[in-house]
Amino acid sequence: MNIKIKQKLTKKWFLKLQDIISNNIQDLEKDYGSNIKFKKNKWKFGEFRTIEGKVIEKGGVAFSNVVGKFPKNFAKKIPGTKNNENFWSSGVSVVLHPVNPKIPSIHFNTRFICTQKSWFGGGMDLTPCLIDKKERNYFHEELKKMCNLHNKSYYSKYKKLCDKYFYLPHRKEPRGIGGIFFDYKMDNWEKDFLFVKDVGVIFNFLIKNIIRKKMFTKWTKKEKEIQLLKRGRYAEFNLLYDRGTKFGLNSGGNPEAILMSMPPTAKWK
Amino acid sequence: MNIKIKQKLTKKWFLKLQDIISNNIQDLEKDYGSNIKFKKNKWKFGEFRTIEGKVIEKGGVAFSNVVGKFPKNFAKKIPGTKNNENFWSSGVSVVLHPVNPKIPSIHFNTRFICTQKSWFGGGMDLTPCLIDKKERNYFHEELKKMCNLHNKSYYSKYKKLCDKYFYLPHRKEPRGIGGIFFDYKMDNWEKDFLFVKDVGVIFNFLIKNIIRKKMFTKWTKKEKEIQLLKRGRYAEFNLLYDRGTKFGLNSGGNPEAILMSMPPTAKWK
Numbered sequence: 001m002n003i004k005i006k007q008k009l010t011k012k013w014f015l016k017l018q019d020i021i022s023n024n025i026q027d028l029e030k031d032y033g034s035n036i037k038f039k040k041n042k043w044k045f046g047e048f049r050t051i052e053g054k055v056i057e058k059g060g061v062a063f064s065n066v067v068g069k070f071p072k073n074f075a076k077k078i079p080g081t082k083n084n085e086n087f088w089s090s091g092v093s094v095v096l097h098p099v100n101p102k103i104p105s106i107h108f109n110t111r112f113i114c115t116q117k118s119w120f121g122g123g124m125d126l127t128p129c130l131i132d133k134k135e136r137n138y139f140h141e142e143l144k145k146m147c148n149l150h151n152k153s154y155y156s157k158y159k160k161l162c163d164k165y166f167y168l169p170h171r172k173e174p175r176g177i178g179g180i181f182f183d184y185k186m187d188n189w190e191k192d193f194l195f196v197k198d199v200g201v202i203f204n205f206l207i208k209n210i211i212r213k214k215m216f217t218k219w220t221k222k223e224k225e226i227q228l229l230k231r232g233r234y235a236e237f238n239l240l241y242d243r244g245t246k247f248g249l250n251s252g253g254n255p256e257a258i259l260m261s262m263p264p265t266a267k268w269k
Numbered sequence: 270m271n272i273k274i275k276q277k278l279t280k281k282w283f284l285k286l287q288d289i290i291s292n293n294i295q296d297l298e299k300d301y302g303s304n305i306k307f308k309k310n311k312w313k314f315g316e317f318r319t320i321e322g323k324v325i326e327k328g329g330v331a332f333s334n335v336v337g338k339f340p341k342n343f344a345k346k347i348p349g350t351k352n353n354e355n356f357w358s359s360g361v362s363v364v365l366h367p368v369n370p371k372i373p374s375i376h377f378n379t380r381f382i383c384t385q386k387s388w389f390g391g392g393m394d395l396t397p398c399l400i401d402k403k404e405r406n407y408f409h410e411e412l413k414k415m416c417n418l419h420n421k422s423y424y425s426k427y428k429k430l431c432d433k434y435f436y437l438p439h440r441k442e443p444r445g446i447g448g449i450f451f452d453y454k455m456d457n458w459e460k461d462f463l464f465v466k467d468v469g470v471i472f473n474f475l476i477k478n479i480i481r482k483k484m485f486t487k488w489t490k491k492e493k494e495i496q497l498l499k500r501g502r503y504a505e506f507n508l509l510y511d512r513g514t515k516f517g518l519n520s521g522g523n524p525e526a527i528l529m530s531m532p533p534t535a536k537w538k
Contacts, residue, residue, distance in 0.1 A: 058537070170518040170527075232531070239508035240518065249439040249509065258439075259537065262501070268327070268531035 003114060006189060010112040011065055011090045013193075017110070017200045018063040018092050022049055024204050025061070025096070028211055029053045041256070048257045052264075055215050057099040060260035065090040070115075074247065079184060080117030088114040091122070092200070093244075095261040096207070097234075101227035102214045104128035104135070104176065105234060105263070108203045109244075110196050119186040120196045123158065124203050125166055126210075127176030127234060129227040135213075136177045139206060143180050146202045150195045158182045168237055175237050228267035235266045272383060275458060279381040280334055280359045282462075286379070286469045287332040287361050291318055293473050294330070294365070297480055298322045310525070317526045321533075324484050326368040329529035334359040339384075343516065348453060349386030357383040360391070361469070362513075364530040365476070366503075370496035371483045373397035373404070373445065374503060374532070377472045378513075379465050388455040389465045392427065393472050394435055395479075396445030396503060398496040404482075405446045408475060412449050415471045419464045427451045437506055444506050500532035507531060 022038050029036050034054035038061065041048050046064035053059070066089050075081040091111025098105070110122030126139055140159070147155035162181035167174050180199075185192050238245050238261050248258035291307050298305050303323035307330065310317050315333035322328070335358050344350040360380025367374070379391030395408055409428070416424035431450035436443050449468075454461050507514050507530050517527035 170524045228534070235504055235535070236508060236528075239505060255439045259505075262537035265497070265534060265536050266504070267534050268528060 001189065003118060006118065006193075007088060007090070007112070007114065010193065010196075013197060013200075014063055014065075014090050014092045014110070014112075018047075018049070018061055020200070020204055021092070021094055021108075022061050024208055025051065025053075025056060025059060028055050028208065028215065031212070032215055043254050043257060045254075046257075048260055050260060053099075055098060055100070055103075055211060056096050058264035059096040060094065062093045062257060062260060063091075064093075064257075071250075074250075078115060079119070080115035082116070084116055086115065093261075094203075097231065097263050098211065098215075100214060100217065101129045101219050101223040102132075102217055103211055105231070106207055106210075107261070110199055112193075112196075117186060118189075119184045120192050121183040121185060122196060122199055123162055123179060123181035124199070124206075125162055125176055125179035125181065127230065129230040130223060135210060139177070139179065139210065142202060142206055146198055147180065150191070150198065154182075154195070155180065166237070168233060168241070170240070171233065171236070173233075175233065225267075228265060229269060231263035231266040232268045234263050238262060270458065272387060275387065275462075276357060276359070276381070276383065279462065279465075282466060282469075283332055283334075283359050283361045283379070283381075287316075287318070287330055289469070289473055290361070290363055290377075291330050293477055294320065294322075294325060294328060297324050297477065297484065300481070301484055312523050312526060314523075315526075317529055319529060322368075324367060324369070324372075324480060325365050327533035328365040329363065331362045331526060331529060332360075333362075333526075347384060348388070349384035351385070353385055355384065362530075363472075366500070366532050367480065367484075369483060369486065370398045370488050370492040371401075371486055372480055374500070375476055375479075376530070379468055381465075386455060387458075388453045389461050390452040390454060391465060391468060392431055392448060392450035393468070393475075394431055394445055394448035394450070396499065398499040399492060404479060408446070408448065408479065411471060411475055415467055416449065419460070419467065423451075423464075424449065435506070437502060437510070439509070440502065440505070442502075444502065494536075497534060497536035498538060500535040501537045503532050504535045 026037055032055045036051060036053040038049040038051045041050065045066040048060055048062035051059045068087060070078055070081055070085045070087055075085040089111060091109060094108040096106040104126040106126060108124040112120050144155040158180035159178060162178045163174060165181050166176060166178060245258055295306055301324045305320060305322040307318040307320045310319065314335040317329055317331035320328045337356060339347055339350055339354045339356055344354040358380060360378060363377040365375040373395040375395060377393040381389055413424040427449035428447060431447045432443065434450050435445060435447060514527055
């Protein structure tokens, strides 16, 4: 298939996915009785939507379609840039920081990137403040089931990559309970795209169930305190290690869009 | 003078300075009626003192004396490590995040570092949340007077270095109102040491005046909100750019001691 058609199809999906996810979250807000909607912020390379709700204290759902040239030094690490640093990329990123400390912070991303090669990347992971083994098992079991529909090797491979990536070496602790994470996926475009779409679909299904299950539960002052400290760790990860954040900020991206992932509040002892 | 004697004298001064600064802050807390004292945390290479007071919401005064070996790659950027990466260092670092949004966040450091060469570094700067031209002028005027006692060129040179260092390129904004900052100072050991001691002395004098002047003033909810957002920027600077933080975390330092500089709370819109 022609690369232009692949770009058209993936971009169309990501645009649709942004709508599906935003609507899903607005529905949760509505069920809670808040009726708060996303604010839409357009910028040069896309649209990031932000919400300050009663269920989601601070959330962002961003669609982007960036066309540009990688800086020479950065390009070295990127496939298909040997003689040409131009790239095309499109994707959806989601970060949700819920009010209720019993609901984990939620992160999701899927993207399609083209240089002289082209590949998919993405994944999702949860950062709970409080231990909930049932939720953890549920999340991982559902991800495994979805992965197995595509390839029996995916889940364990992508789970490992996720654990490796979302780790704070200076604290010697994982960011959260992981999930799945994949990059440079270029096995078979049609199959890969089906997988990427399923990752988006299961994400919507999972967050609805995980958030709805707990959004009406009460929490203690101590639990809120634990949440604020955990968010400090979240901020540390994003600013110290996250590749996307680093790349975005160093390449003159829109800081408001890039730092959409930051927690609404954080605390350090 | 023998390097061992220089090390002994600087270490002795830094230990004393830690006491002077901690006592100074405890006196301010006392005047305010809080009577809260520093908690002393010993670790392998020194002692960092932390306070959660009524005037200083979160503050740290750290003495360290680290003896070790720079990682090869890092050593390349450090003078006097061509054939030997061993180093000796000692210094005092201070970060104060006041409760009252009218009082700026305060940062100070002085250090003596020895490789096959040896030099002083340090400085101080203020990060106000609200504009106060009078305070800014006072702070800079006093620093200038002190610098001029040593060398007429110091103030403008070290002010420029400070402005350059405490800048957030991704936000296109300075961290605060600057101050003075110097590094690799190895002009004349005796004179340099006199200057470094004066930097410590003026710091004590200035923070007492700046904090006391405002610690009894009231603030609005809006001013507190501005403070929390400004602290978000402070967290961004420390985690994205600060060389000391980066080096400490990457070289397996004590994360509690290194991240002593983080604000107690921060907010992102």
